[in-house]
Amino acid sequence: MKDIYEIAVVHGDGIGPEVCAATIEVVKAALGPDSPLRFSEYPAGAEHFLKTGQSFPEPTFLACRAADAILHGAGGLPGVVHPDGTEAGLDFTLKLRFELDLYANIRPIRLFEGVESPLRGVKAGDIDYIILRENSEGLYAARGSGARLRGEVAVDTLVQTRTGIERIVRKAFELARQSDGAPRDGVRRVTCCDKANVLRSYAFFRSVFDEVAKDYPDIATEYALVDAMAMHLVLKPGHFNVIVSENMFGDILSDLAAATVGGMGMAPSAEIGDANGFFQAAHGSAPDIAGKGIANPYGTILSAASMLDWLGHKHGDAKLNQAAGRIRSVTEACLAGGLLSADLKGSASTRQITHSVCDRLAAAA
Amino acid sequence: MKDIYEIAVVHGDGIGPEVCAATIEVVKAALGPDSPLRFSEYPAGAEHFLKTGQSFPEPTFLACRAADAILHGAGGLPGVVHPDGTEAGLDFTLKLRFELDLYANIRPIRLFEGVESPLRGVKAGDIDYIILRENSEGLYAARGSGARLRGEVAVDTLVQTRTGIERIVRKAFELARQSDGAPRDGVRRVTCCDKANVLRSYAFFRSVFDEVAKDYPDIATEYALVDAMAMHLVLKPGHFNVIVSENMFGDILSDLAAATVGGMGMAPSAEIGDANGFFQAAHGSAPDIAGKGIANPYGTILSAASMLDWLGHKHGDAKLNQAAGRIRSVTEACLAGGLLSADLKGSASTRQITHSVCDRLAAAA
Ligand SMILES: CC(C)[C@H](C(=O)O)[C@@H](O)C(=O)O
């Protein structure tokens, strides 16, 4: 337990500042006047890059590393790119992941009451699983280091290590054990998603998965090739509990999964290492709707609930976990009550949603 | 025009022989007694590997290379693997792709009348696009050559070349030009799907795409990051016309896309090089339902229609194109008439579907 938890806040680009500000209000409302959280803002992102030539200033990095947790809006603007064609506004997220070794990217996929799935006949509660994305190696290890020669050939390298696979797979089994309410068919299960039939590094992933699985005889296991998995997430989403996957595959599958539960606006995310935790919604900066006040803040709000849970567990500070619980149930109530933003086919503004969530939190306190 | 077209047939594993035999009956019915196609069978696959230790015998390879076209059922059996963990039953498909340089994998995605999409409110005609998967390089270039060291690390290499990107992108624009019935919003369009924001080789893919696009000012272009694309295929499938993508991404997206139009049973595929053409449904060998007579043959039948079209164009032999047209319209009529296999929630057997398609073809002749 700490008197003060330092939260490093980076608003980022596009709708980042809007959803970030909304979320901080919500967290403050959940914790009340004695909140132990101290929010400090630092610059990073594509706009900052345009202004200063720096996408991720060193002081911001040092503050993030030293903070108890990091909260981010969203980063990146199309066209704001490095000479190699990759996006400057993503340096913040990607450098944090690698420098702070945030190896576990936890993406809960859940269809809430009040939100319509694009899948026929699927209703709230039918979809409730976690995509656990390896976040520190895989194809993303090539980021910034791929070779491009004479305009003739470009090469990126996919690296998977025993250490990296072992720890993410272990995390998957731990999450499956903790998952309250086993999935639809009553079985706690970890699905290993790979491309072991074609590529050696994924066959290696699967073999390490098999080894680690031996330590968790209480959890069912299965394999799914990534292409089949993409199909399953559409055709039998109710089957899954925890899905563990390499970095690039996790990136693709988690957006796909988000589409089935209301879109990127409903996609919270937590990126966790042994020391640090980084919290941001999985969506992008959506520059097309930035500044209009219509961005969906639920993804960031739910990411902040994960932040409170993580801080609470880490520091044995139950009041943070209680606040996380309140944020989750109030969020659920708001969605069920029809407080939907434009992306959810509603008409509520970011402000209306934020006020409503805060009011209910005040009433619940 | 040729008197005889040699078709090398490999039945493969699981349901492969069933759907392959059904398809040959259909092609014969479409072409009638004077059919210029001569079908010759050759062994390859996981079962053959179990029996002989060889997954893809050299004589089979030589016959495939020499043939006018190659027709395949499906390959692979789970657990029948090489020492490195990859599947022996896939050697046939993968070696053909690389040795014959079958660089264009054309996967039409179409929702037929009579088939229910799992997507809410989506009906026949709403989904009609092509996924053009680069089939000769990308992450699949690493197949068989990835390094695995001391059980500590495994590495696969993603290679993209200017030549490889240029020819697949050019093919995408040609397909968009040919696409009869422009997509829903009246625009012929090629979507470049990549991960240019993070990885150099995909940024290279995008830059070559931009260059080639200049030669096709009549075709609209756009970019989609692969994660966003996975979401779009669920949320706005009606938007797309031709999507072009690297090998691994194309693999994932085409299964996902198939899920939205009835599943893998409805996923035809054509793999084309400058000299050779290879035709098989995109589905696997489905050993769980093999031998039960309930496999869905439509994917392979539609792949064979593509084979006839390709042969007809290549050799200026219009009767082959006419036969392809008849197979397509009869297939459509059968689906619309409710002749659905178990995977489509119907109860028609492989035999019933095959007979019905053949009867209608005979009547149409
Ligand atoms: C913003 C971008 C770097 C990121 C990724 O590619 O991982 C995003 O798509 C995500 O899923 O977190």
Ligand SMILES: CC(C)[C@H](C(=O)O)[C@@H](O)C(=O)O
């Ligand atoms: C059978 C397998 C090698 C293949 C692939 O991974 O490309 C299949 O999934 C496909 O899509 O054609």
